[in-house]
Amino acid sequence: xxxxxxxxLEPAGKRVLLRADLNVPVRDGRITDRTRxxxxxxxxxxxxxKGARVIVCSHFDRPKGKRVPEMxxxxxxxxxxxxxxxxxxxxxxxxxxxxxAAVAALADGDVLLLENTRYHAGEEKNDPGLxxxxxxxxxxxxxxxxxxAHRAHSSTEGVARLLPAYAGRLMEAELKALxxxxxxxxxPVVAIVGGAKISTKLDxxxxxxxxxxxxxxGGAMANTFLAAQGHSMGKSLQEAEMHxxxxxxxxxxxxxxxxxxxxxxxxxxxxxxxxxxxxxxxIDRVPDxxxxxxxxxxxxxxxxxxxxxxxxxxxxxxxxxxxxxxFDTATVAVAQTVASLTASSGLKSIAGGGxxxxxxxxxxxxxxxxxxxxxxxxxxxxxxxxxxxxxxxLEQG
Numbered sequence: 001x002x003x004x005x006x007x008x009l010e011p012a013g014k015r016v017l018l019r020a021d022l023n024v025p026v027r028d029g030r031i032t033d034r035t036r037x038x039x040x041x042x043x044x045x046x047x048x049x050k051g052a053r054v055i056v057c058s059h060f061d062r063p064k065g066k067r068v069p070e071m072x073x074x075x076x077x078x079x080x081x082x083x084x085x086x087x088x089x090x091x092x093x094x095x096x097x098x099x100x101a102a103v104a105a106l107a108d109g110d111v112l113l114l115e116n117t118r119y120h121a122g123e124e125k126n127d128p129g130l131x132x133x134x135x136x137x138x139x140x141x142x143x144x145x146x147x148x149a150h151r152a153h154s155s156t157e158g159v160a161r162l163l164p165a166y167a168g169r170l171m172e173a174e175l176k177a178l179x180x181x182x183x184x185x186x187x188p189v190v191a192i193v194g195g196a197k198i199s200t201k202l203d204x205x206x207x208x209x210x211x212x213x214x215x216x217x218g219g220a221m222a223n224t225f226l227a228a229q230g231h232s233m234g235k236s237l238q239e240a241e242m243h244x245x246x247x248x249x250x251x252x253x254x255x256x257x258x259x260x261x262x263x264x265x266x267x268x269x270x271x272x273x274x275x276x277x278x279x280x281x282x283i284d285r286v287p288d289x290x291x292x293x294x295x296x297x298x299x300x301x302x303x304x305x306x307x308x309x310x311x312x313x314x315x316x317x318x319x320x321x322x323x324x325x326x327f328d329t330a331t332v333a334v335a336q337t338v339a340s341l342t343a344s345s346g347l348k349s350i351a352g353g354g355x356x357x358x359x360x361x362x363x364x365x366x367x368x369x370x371x372x373x374x375x376x377x378x379x380x381x382x383x384x385x386x387x388x389x390x391x392x393x394l395e396q397g
Contacts (some may be wrong), residue, residue: 003175003394004166006043006142011052013108017138018044018168021145021157022058022076029070031079035149035374041083043144043168044111048086053106055137056080057114057155058092059148065121071395073116088113088272094155095133103137106116117155123364124153131158144168146175147375149390150382151360167394175391178382181350182211188309191332194219194317195355198242198249204316207385208254209260214306216328217263218319225250225262225294231283231299233293234268257391261303265296267320267327274324294327301379304337313338315351316383318359328362335363342370352379 009016012323020040025032047054060070061071074090081088087110091102094114102112112135117123122130131154135141143149143162148156150170167175180298182189189212195201198221208215217225223238253260262283268290269278299319307313316339322328341347351360352373360366373379378388 001154005172006047006056006166009166009269012386013048014052015055015103015137016047016052016140016142017055017057017134017159017163020056020058020140021147022073023060026075027074027234031075032155034079034083037079037083039170039374040144043142043170045084046169048109048111051108053108053167054111055103055114056112057117057134058145059118059123059155060116063116065118067119068323071116071385073113074379075287077113084111084156086111091115095130099137103331119215122154126152126158127267128158129160130154134159135162138163141165142168143390143394144170145390147378149388150378152389157391157393160181160357165394173371174373174375177350177373180348181312181314186348188310189312189314190202190214190216190306190310191215192218192313192315192317194221194319196220196237197239198224198246199239201383205249209249209258210256212258214261216303218263218295219317222263233292234284234286234288236286250295262308262336263295263299264302265298266292267294267296268292272321275326278326295330297313300330300333303334306335307341310347312348315349316353316356316380322359331359332363335360335365339368342368345393
């Protein structure tokens, strides 16, 4: 796809309406993870430094079209100012007289944060009236919220149709990383897909088998594939109703020339808890009273061997129950190998999804990957081959 970045924008003196994603985790009124705010800061700084009047809008949580005080963006004002190293003004609404007055008070280089767009029911309905109200605040629109790009909302898609639209630096980096992953990747391409259920990742698996050379399946999802091949999985989490689907996926992958790698050994335990007694068994030796909670070291070695000959890796989902030791072993081992190959052999390593980000952070390799997307749902929908409305709205005609 072709899209305009802020390289094509002369921002000085312009009102720049910037769609951010400030839907960050908050506990007891305090932000517990500022990653999204920190990643957003470079775009705002650049525009501000060039003399733009930057007007930041975002959703937060799910107030369902009503004013819910604990879902206000007001607490983000201080965090955003700290990340930018400059003051940030705040408007008590995102459209209407209060927002318009706050925008009118801006000088070149100033930054303004608008109140939660989801305080208006029209936001999630992509209401033309709300889109027009937002567009009235800016001369141009910059979307830097890839993580909300899978939603056709007023602040992501509607307003982009009414103003000259550009991709911010975060959006630009995300789109370039995704293009390098599956759009026009260096081959061979390996994809690692984990997670609990095939049923939630059918579209993802179907799209990847036609795009990658090797598809590695981990997590409890692998249990279903193994059971579909006739292996007894004991008490392991698996979807009996998805066995036919699993066999179909295997057959379709073979027809497309995509190699699917399933575990060859498993770490099993009698209960799902930290440091539960465990042992490694072959896939045809899972005891009836035990469950698979990770893949074994032979599987790790097999995956690492494929990665050494790969040029591109796309990763979504851990290998095991990485939240509790020792069932994080395989995920951490593979993550550290990926980080090493990224540095030593130029492997392009692109990862994303909530659990994946947490697992890579746990493994201590977040900063050593080529790109880690914090987008969650948008990243997954892109991997599934779906059109993202917020991205499509940026395409140049």
